[in-house]
Amino acid sequence: MKAVVTVMLKPGVLDPQGKAIGQALAHLGFGDVGEVRAGKVFELELAQTDPVAARNAAESMARKLLANTVIESFKVEIAGAATP
């Protein structure tokens, strides 16, 4: 199964990249864009065939490695499964 892990900075953590992109977009004439947040996304090819098992595996990978929970939060989506 395919899992998609999205990692974003927690609210309150400075996001210089998002801020710089917001400014650059404004310079490019997209004056009406509000806040921009930048994050990371990981597509994982998993051996699990059961969506629940796949989700558990991906969540455990996110907690252990893909996200730094001091500053980041994450979200897991399993391809084809509805987001809970």
Place this chain on the structure above:
Amino acid sequence: MKAVVTVMLKPGVLDPQGKAIGQALAHLGFGDVGEVRAGKVFELELAQTDPVAARNAAESMARKLLANTVIESFKVEIAGAATP
């Protein structure tokens, strides 16, 4: 409206980051993880209230700035709107 732009390397383009993460996950005991691809995600607060206008704006931002279309492809999702 909120738009989420996901930027991934095009298929076939080397993804050094994804490769290193895949190896690290294997070392951590997630032996059954297959290919890992790493990408970026941007959450944009848009002034547009119409989903179609919002999508157009986000796509134009992605093409102009958020994605390097030489090596990356992107996908836009508008919060609350079904993916086309």
Place this chain on the structure above:
Amino acid sequence: MNQALAAEFGLDADEYRRVLDIMGRTPSFAELGIFSVMWSEHCSYKSSRVWLRTLPTQAPWVIHGPGENAGVVAIGEGLAAIFKMESHNHPSFIEPYQGAATGVGGILRDVFTMGARPVANLNALRFGDPANPATRRIVDGVVRGIGGYGNCVGVPTVGGEINFHPAYDGNPLVNAMTVGIAPAGRIFLSAAAGIGNPVVYVGSRTGRDGIHGATMASAEFGADAESKRPTVQVGDPFVEKLLIEACLELMATDAIVAIQDMGAAGLTSSSVEMAGKGGVGIELDLDQVPQRETGMSAYEMMLSESQERMLIVLRPGAEGIARAIFEKWELDFAVIGHLTGTGRIVVRHQGRIEADIPLAPLADQAPLYHRPTAPSPPPRPIGSLPAARLAEDLVRLVACPDLASRAWVWDQYDSTVGGQTVKRPGAADAAIVRVDGHRLALALTTDCTPRYVAADPEAGAAQAVAEAWRNITATGARPLAITDNMNFGNPEKPVVMGQFAGAVAGIARACIALDFPVVSGNVSLYNETAGSPILPTPAIGGLGVLADAAQAVGLAAAPGQDLVLLGGDPSHLGQSLWLREIAGQEAGPPPPVDLAAERRHGDFVRARIAAGGVAACHDVADGGLLVAIGEMLLAGDTGAVLGPAPDAAGFWFGEDQARYVLAVADGAALLAAAQAAGIPARLLGRTGGEGLTLPDGATISLATLRSAHERFFPALMES
């Protein structure tokens, strides 16, 4: 398989006929691919070879001149310096970050493949008009790419040069140079030997990256540049770092017979060149090649330019040792073939022979062109000139794109990693890098003034060599050898070919006079967009040696020193920056290059530095004498009072060659020594205070000068 297809591969009718002659049959797709990349301009040097042969390449300290992956010179204490410069111009236009990054990666491999630990990177960059919006994006990507790769692999980036000119608008130049150190007796070469010996592939897996990159680098950009984009290669500096460590670890054993990086034209050029140089045959089994993608054809695998890969011929039985080392570093390792006695390259894939080509004719019958040359039109004559206003002109000049502080750039390059950088960027005319565990140090620089070369290719190229030699000399080091990176337009145009020929002649003349041979280099042609060529840019990378790093002299003056001009009063305004920036003219002949004077003056300066009396030294180059003084004061954070002197623009802003400004405790003693040696010298003034006081009494505060000098890059890039 026909002429039309061959043409798409970049082979002309004549070349295709030659392929048919050699093969005695219609070539397969993979075979045609091999011919096309091996006979591309990039790999075969078909337009430039006849000229390159005329370069001087010998000196008692040269261990390996051109023809190997990089040049090798003895630097004393049983050590050798290995260095080369290489262009990545076309890829950097298409994708500036990855183009520049993979340029750095490629030149690093050329150096460590010979057994050297890379100890320094430099670069020579040319960008378009700063007013052109595309320039900013390209500068940003190239600088990030060079830093992104070099910082990660842990090789300090210690020097370089940058020019801006509208002629580079559609075609920036990214030339990267790497310098490494190896024991002089343990240099690894690429000539394969030993029939039956295993051929091993190490590094990253092969994907469909950059297929036809070599042929792309051999064609000019038209409006369809966009469509050439899918060939972009992505660098992985992490894997490169592992590859460096793993290769050096393997090189400490006796397992290697021959080794070569897979650069342009990847597996094709590395296998063909290794076997060809060794006079043996080679058989490859592509099924064994580590692959990143599925379903790749033989053609794709042979032409892939995936980065961070090496080809090694091992001694029989050494596979186990080698495999263990590469597995420790988590790199792919595969035996993909062996050497044969057939003199042919045979490529097998999925049970079929996809290519079977005799190697000797592939090399010997490679096209060689004596392309017609035409002289460059003479430069425009200099028109009427405004009077010089020293203070105002100086402030404007130090702020102009070609003279403004490059700190914004080098602040993004790790220049200290390795713990051996004695003079960082901006501290001296050449970077000084000590040899780990020795007192010995290298002096490194890259130089070229393309506007001089455009005005007079022979004189301009000689000037580039002279300036590299002078920059090394100004630190106290002894210049040893150069690498050259010849960046030119379309060689099928006689004027461009004339520029090339003239530049080679100028380099040769200067190298002979200065005992400064060419030991490696690279040629990049077809640097044109929509039919308009770049300025001819023969970038010179110079290397010198200093027996004791502690003797190195920088350019920063300190308060309380006499400033002395050595070499004679300047007067030549042709092609000067003052003429361009202040008078608005790109005109006149470039400064003449008197190599005998160059050598006499330089040898004198070096001897004075060795004798210990010189606190700082800077050559007079771009911008002329007053700019040189300003740079010494800014670097040392001191003012100066200049004494009486001529007030002509030519004196303060002329770009005459073979001149140095020295800061010394005792100016009178230096003047006397210069007089005794028959070298013209003049006391300019004395350092100290908060500003620069000119002979006319005007004072520019150091703060004014500094803010003018430091404004350009941040203003361009951070707006």
Place this chain on the structure above:
Amino acid sequence: MRAGIVVFPGINRERDMAIALERASGRAPRMVWHRETDLQGLDLIVIPGGFSYGDYLRCGAMAAQSPVMESIRAHATRGGHVLGVCNGFQILVESQLLPGALLRNASLRFLSMDCHLRVERADTDFTAHYQRGQVIRAPMAHGDGNYFADDATLDRLEGEGLVAFRYVAPDGSVTAAANRNGSARSIAGILSPNRRILGLMPHPEDLVDPLLGGTDGAPLFEGLAASLAA
């Protein structure tokens, strides 16, 4: 002082560190490959700078999961000394041996230049050869040195005196301009509560030789060597 330098794939300042340690202690440090787990006999473990695992994902994240980290944790629990510089600091916060995180520099650019640091306390084994309040120079070379922690953590660090170094102007004043990477409260280096673990971003090991521009970094290693003299 018996020091060990941990080498992860992609680390690149291990030789700089070895030179500095040997200069100060007269003893060559042991190089510890990241798969080793036996750190017996070492007084000081140093995680040097570089780009472990390419700095992919997050700087230090993958190294923090390496087997050797468990041994380092045990060494720290025993009260052993640990020094993490640059990538080493990032690895220490990723493995939560030190609190907080190191985010992308506020400028979003790699910063390679000398900075000035104020020594916030001189009563630790790392800073014993400096004076409190002394301003020293050190090269920095990083893309992700922007120290972040929540306010409670920052207040605790300050309250317990665990801020070791701060980015300052040459005169010792804390200014926004001197804090080039945007670190919270200009923090350049922090200590563990027992003051036996130090993480800092700039590179004192690259300024221990007058030939290379100064010796401001030398007292850090000399202080350690004196404190840990066997």
